[in-house]
Every structure is written in C-alpha cells, then in structure tokens.
Amino acid sequence: MTWRKTAARVQLAAMVAPALLLIGVFVFYPLLRGIRISFTDWNGYSQHDHFIGLDNYRKLAVDPNVRTAFVNTLLYGVGSAVIQNVWGLLYALLLNRNFFGRNAARAAVYLPVMVSGLIMGYIWYFLLQYSGGALNDARSLFGAAPVDWLADKHRAISLILFISSLQFVGQAMVIYLAGLQRIPRMYYEAAEIDGIGWWSKFRHITLPLLSPAIMANVTLKLIGGLQLFDLIVALTGGGPGFSTHSFSTLINYTYFTSQNAGYSSSLGIALFLFIMAVTVGVNRYFYRREVEH
Amino acid sequence: MSRFPKWAVSVIAIGLAAIHLLPLYIAATVAFKKTTDLSSRWRFPGYFYLDHFKQAFTEGHLLRAFSNTVVLTVATALLLVLIGSVAAYPLSRVKTKLSRGVMNAILGVMMIPTLSVIVPLYSFMHQLHALNTYWGIVLVSTAFNLPLGIFLYANFINTIPKELDEAAKVDGCGHYRLFFRIILPQLKPVTAAVVILKGLKVWNEYEFPLYFLQKPQNQTITLAISHFFSDTSSDFGSASAAAVLAVLPVTVIFLALQKYFVSGLSDGAIK
Missing domain, CATH: 1.10.3720.10 (MetI-like)
Incomplete structure (x- = not known):
C-alpha cells in the first residue's frame, strides 16, 4: 500500500516536472543570472566582466533618463488601468443593451485587440504624419494649421496612452460584459419594484457585483501598461530625446544601442521588483476589500 | 441609460465602432493608392491598384x-x-x-x-x-x-x-x-x-x-x-x-x- 502511494506521488510529480523544468531553465535561471550580471560592467559580448558591486544601482538611482522612464512607466501603467477600465465599463454598459448593430459594434471594438501593438503603432504613423497625415489633413479642412503630433513630450505620452487604450479597450469591455451577464436579473427586478433609480442600481448592485471583473481588469491593464513596449518603439522610439521612454524601451535601448549589458540588467531587475511590488499591493488592496464586504 | 431611444443607441455605438476601425481603414487607403496619388488618405482610391501588395510579397518576403x-x-x-x-x-x-x-x-x-x-x-x-x-x-x-x-x-x-x-x-x-x-x-x-x-x-x-x-x-x-x-x-x-x-x-x-x-x-x- 505504501509502495503504491509512493508510486502515485512519483507519477504526480512527473506530470508537473516538464513545466517546472522549462520555467526553471528559461525564466528563473535567467532571472538569477540577470541579478549577477547587474553587479558587473559586462558589455554584452566580451568574455570578461568585472564585479563592480552596487555601482549600476547607484548609477540608476541618479540617472535622469531612468527617472523619466520611471515616471512614464507609472503614467502608462496607471493611465492604461484608469482609462481602459472606465472606457471599457461604459462600452459594456452600452453594448449590453439590445439594439440593432450591437454585435457588429462589439466585434469592431474588439477587432483591434487582434493586431500586434507594433503594427498598430506603425499604422498610426499614417494618421499622425506631419505632411499628408490623416489628422492634419482633417484639420486643414477647418483651416487649422498642421500639428507635429509627437514632437511635444506631453502630447506624445497622451497619444501613446490614447492609441494603446483605443486598441485594447475591447479586452476590458469583453470582461465587463461577461461580468454584467453574471449578475442575476432578479436583483434589478427587486430594485425596480422598490422604485430605485438607475444611478442607485448601478452604485449598489452593478458595481459591487462586478468586483471580480474590476479586479481582473485593473490588474491586467496595470501590468500591461507598466510593460508597454512595442507601441512606443513604433511611434516615438522613446523620443523626442528620452522623454517618452518606458522602462522596457530604455532597457532595450541601453542594451542594443549603448551595449551596456550590466547596466541594462540592473534596470531589468529594478523593473521586475517594481512591477512585483505594484501587483502585490493592488492584489492585497482588492483582497482586503473583498474580505470587508 | 434606458431612457435613450434604441435608434440613438445604435447610432452612437456604430459611430464609436467606426473610430476603432479608423486606423485600419486609413492603412487600407494608403495601401491601395498609387504612390503618385497625393489625394487625402481619408478617401479610398477610385481605381484598382495592387502593386503595393505585390511589392510587399517580393520585397518584404x-x-x-x-x-x-x-x-x-x-x-x-x-x-x-x-x-x-x-x-x-x-x-x-x-x-x-x-x-x-x-x-x-x-x-x-x-x-x-x-x-x-x-x-x-x-x-x-x-x-x-x-x-x-x-x-x-x-x-x-x-x-x-x-x-x-x-x-x-x-x-x-x-x-x-x-x-x-x-x-x-x-x-x-x-x-x-x-x-x-x-x-x-x-x-x-x-x-x-x-x-x-x-x-x-x-x-x-x-x-x-x-x-x-x-x-x-x-x-x-x-x-x-x-x-x-x-x-x-x-x-x-x-x-x-x-x-x-x-x-x-x-x-x-x-x-x-x-x-x-x-x-x-x-x-x-x-x-
């Protein structure tokens, strides 16, 4: 009997083993290796590197470009989470109703989610281009002067956020639609009998019962925004100057262009710690709220 | 929300949907237009032209x-x-x-x-x-x-x-x-x-x-x-x-x- 139990355990362990092996070799091991590289001055190809202790971390703490990238990453993360959640919820409320064209509208909002962020960024170039771009073309119809859309730092960041949200808001919408459909109708019917207005119904029935969807959407959009990479590469490449870089694009730049692998690795570790802290914090917050309710 | 008439909701939803498809539409007009055709990117060309697609296959592999x-x-x-x-x-x-x-x-x-x-x-x-x-x-x-x-x-x-x-x-x-x-x-x-x-x-x-x-x-x-x-x-x-x-x-x-x-x-x- 004990032998059979051991055999069963070995079987179960063997079923998890391939997955653990792959994740261990290609995710955890590189992460450890990255921590080691982050304490060196390695250039990315040489056979030799030197241990330089915490120098890379001291450098990144005062690097103005890292500071910009950090603030931008936070903007992309929080911005995506807020914009896409509000926008997606409004869409879900609108498209949960029965009307002509509902399915077509849902499909149209969701379709851009299928497209690679990089390709969508390149396509937007046709709209944002200074001469001949679709947006400036439309402006000229009203006699307005053309705008160099991505030349200004603040406008460029806002546009990156807007374009990314326009593309991916369909994801949030779909999750909210599924959440709405899980709310039992009888709650609303009971509220109607009591003569409760739509705002109160939204505030006291819809919103609380949507909390699993809200939690999923906030976490997804926050993590997605904090990792934003391909759209920035396609639209601004981090420019003008370093002003629209995210942490991810700065890591790419530091490694590829400046060939500073040690420093780039320390940026990677910093990004990982940052995202972990934010995710854990957000999950704790939602968990505590759930317990309270 | 339920006070809006249905047709108004349809119009709003279809208008919003169009905004989401706009970038793809603009990409299509650029792709179907001759390089020498400098007309607005909002307008679809009135002729049929596939050279850009051929080029994409040959040059873009x-x-x-x-x-x-x-x-x-x-x-x-x-x-x-x-x-x-x-x-x-x-x-x-x-x-x-x-x-x-x-x-x-x-x-x-x-x-x-x-x-x-x-x-x-x-x-x-x-x-x-x-x-x-x-x-x-x-x-x-x-x-x-x-x-x-x-x-x-x-x-x-x-x-x-x-x-x-x-x-x-x-x-x-x-x-x-x-x-x-x-x-x-x-x-x-x-x-x-x-x-x-x-x-x-x-x-x-x-x-x-x-x-x-x-x-x-x-x-x-x-x-x-x-x-x-x-x-x-x-x-x-x-x-x-x-x-x-x-x-x-x-x-x-x-x-x-x-x-x-x-x-x-x-x-x-x-x-």
Whole structure:
C-alpha cells in the first residue's frame, strides 16, 4: 500500500516536472543570472566582466533618463488601468443593451485587440504624419494649421496612452460584459419594484457585483501598461530625446544601442521588483476589500 | 441609460465602432493608392491598384515570414497544451502546502516582464547555440506563456467533479491513465481558450523574435513589417500593404471564431 502511494506521488510529480523544468531553465535561471550580471560592467559580448558591486544601482538611482522612464512607466501603467477600465465599463454598459448593430459594434471594438501593438503603432504613423497625415489633413479642412503630433513630450505620452487604450479597450469591455451577464436579473427586478433609480442600481448592485471583473481588469491593464513596449518603439522610439521612454524601451535601448549589458540588467531587475511590488499591493488592496464586504 | 431611444443607441455605438476601425481603414487607403496619388488618405482610391501588395510579397518576403510565424505559433501552442494541461492536473487535484507553493511560484512568473530578463536570456541562448533556431524561441515562448496556460487548465479541472477520479481509482487506474482517459477529453473548451489566447500572443510577439531571430530567413511577420517600415521610409504604400496583409489572417480567424475568442478571454479573467 505504501509502495503504491509512493508510486502515485512519483507519477504526480512527473506530470508537473516538464513545466517546472522549462520555467526553471528559461525564466528563473535567467532571472538569477540577470541579478549577477547587474553587479558587473559586462558589455554584452566580451568574455570578461568585472564585479563592480552596487555601482549600476547607484548609477540608476541618479540617472535622469531612468527617472523619466520611471515616471512614464507609472503614467502608462496607471493611465492604461484608469482609462481602459472606465472606457471599457461604459462600452459594456452600452453594448449590453439590445439594439440593432450591437454585435457588429462589439466585434469592431474588439477587432483591434487582434493586431500586434507594433503594427498598430506603425499604422498610426499614417494618421499622425506631419505632411499628408490623416489628422492634419482633417484639420486643414477647418483651416487649422498642421500639428507635429509627437514632437511635444506631453502630447506624445497622451497619444501613446490614447492609441494603446483605443486598441485594447475591447479586452476590458469583453470582461465587463461577461461580468454584467453574471449578475442575476432578479436583483434589478427587486430594485425596480422598490422604485430605485438607475444611478442607485448601478452604485449598489452593478458595481459591487462586478468586483471580480474590476479586479481582473485593473490588474491586467496595470501590468500591461507598466510593460508597454512595442507601441512606443513604433511611434516615438522613446523620443523626442528620452522623454517618452518606458522602462522596457530604455532597457532595450541601453542594451542594443549603448551595449551596456550590466547596466541594462540592473534596470531589468529594478523593473521586475517594481512591477512585483505594484501587483502585490493592488492584489492585497482588492483582497482586503473583498474580505470587508 | 434606458431612457435613450434604441435608434440613438445604435447610432452612437456604430459611430464609436467606426473610430476603432479608423486606423485600419486609413492603412487600407494608403495601401491601395498609387504612390503618385497625393489625394487625402481619408478617401479610398477610385481605381484598382495592387502593386503595393505585390511589392510587399517580393520585397518584404511576407510569404516566408508568414510560414515562419505559423510554424512558431503552432509549435508553441502544441507544447503549451500538452505540458500545461498535464501539469495542471496534479496542481489542481492535490491540495498540499507544496502544491500551493509551486502554483504560486508559477503564477509569480506572470509578473516578470520579458524585457527585464532579456540581457541574461540572450546570453544564455547564445551559450546554448539557440539563437536563430526555431527550437530555441519555441522553448522560451512556451516557458513564458505556460503560467497562464496552467492557471486556466487548473481552474477548469477544479470544476470537474472529483467523484470521477475516485471511480477510476477504484478500477485500478493510475494517475496517467486517469488523466488521459477521463480528464483530458473534458478539457476541450479550456484548450480552445488557451490556444486562442496564447496563439494570438505568440503570433503578435515582438520582443523574443527581435532578439532571438535576427537572420532574415527566419523572420516573423511582426519583424518583417518592422524592417519594412524602418528600411523603406519613402515607400509608404508597400509598407502599409504589408501591414494590411499581416492584419488580414487574424481578422478572418477572429470573425470566424468570435464566440471562442470572447469566452476564452473572459472565462480566463473571472472565475
């Protein structure tokens, strides 16, 4: 009997083993290796590197470009989470109703989610281009002067956020639609009998019962925004100057262009710690709220 | 909300939908227009012109890029389904401290941004002689996408009644036989979700191919298009045609399998 139990355990362990092996070799091991590289001055190809202790971390703490990238990453993360959640919820409320064209509208909002962020960024170039771009073309119809859309730092960041949200808001919408459909109708019917207005119904029935969807959407959009990479590469490449870089694009730049692998690795570790802290914090917050309710 | 008349809701919704499709529409007008035609990009050309598309195939080597991407996506999806479903079974059925710890560690991987480990991963792949190989990038993509796959499978297996397992065990079934005979046949809906979600992710992946597939002959679509855009800065028409061609297959697949896309995404997110 004990032998059979051991055999069963070995079987179960063997079923998890391939997955653990792959994740261990290609995710955890590189992460450890990255921590080691982050304490060196390695250039990315040489056979030799030197241990330089915490120098890379001291450098990144005062690097103005890292500071910009950090603030931008936070903007992309929080911005995506807020914009896409509000926008997606409004869409879900609108498209949960029965009307002509509902399915077509849902499909149209969701379709851009299928497209690679990089390709969508390149396509937007046709709209944002200074001469001949679709947006400036439309402006000229009203006699307005053309705008160099991505030349200004603040406008460029806002546009990156807007374009990314326009593309991916369909994801949030779909999750909210599924959440709405899980709310039992009888709650609303009971509220109607009591003569409760739509705002109160939204505030006291819809919103609380949507909390699993809200939690999923906030976490997804926050993590997605904090990792934003391909759209920035396609639209601004981090420019003008370093002003629209995210942490991810700065890591790419530091490694590829400046060939500073040690420093780039320390940026990677910093990004990982940052995202972990934010995710854990957000999950704790939602968990505590759930317990309270 | 319910005070709006239905036709007004239709008009608003269709107007909003149009905004989401606008970039794709503009890309299409650029792609179908002659380079010498300087009319507004809002206007679709009144003639039929396909040269940009031909150019995209010949200069952008799109056919090669398509077949490369198909190979990578199919191989990764297959591995994900196989390894992910098998691993999810013990993690969902056995509730010990160890199995919970393993599950949490696996879920933690989802928080690791690709770019944060790209330097060590690149040098590791170089050591393994895995750069510019299919197997290398397939294994890396599988490893990074496994956590969500395992999570979705484990959630689904949780909903399958345990009594079925017990009955099989009484008949003397080991865990392997039990999984392949009884559990696996029930996993079709969640497998569809995993294949769709992860297949799309791998299809559109940019970071891994950018670093690990640097030879022109094993470029993926995303890479081919990015080269097209950065190299041929004056030939907007062909670049745009390439982008349209890249978007086309996912659009067709999405419209055909819309139901599965939507349920796959939402079932995975809220449980």
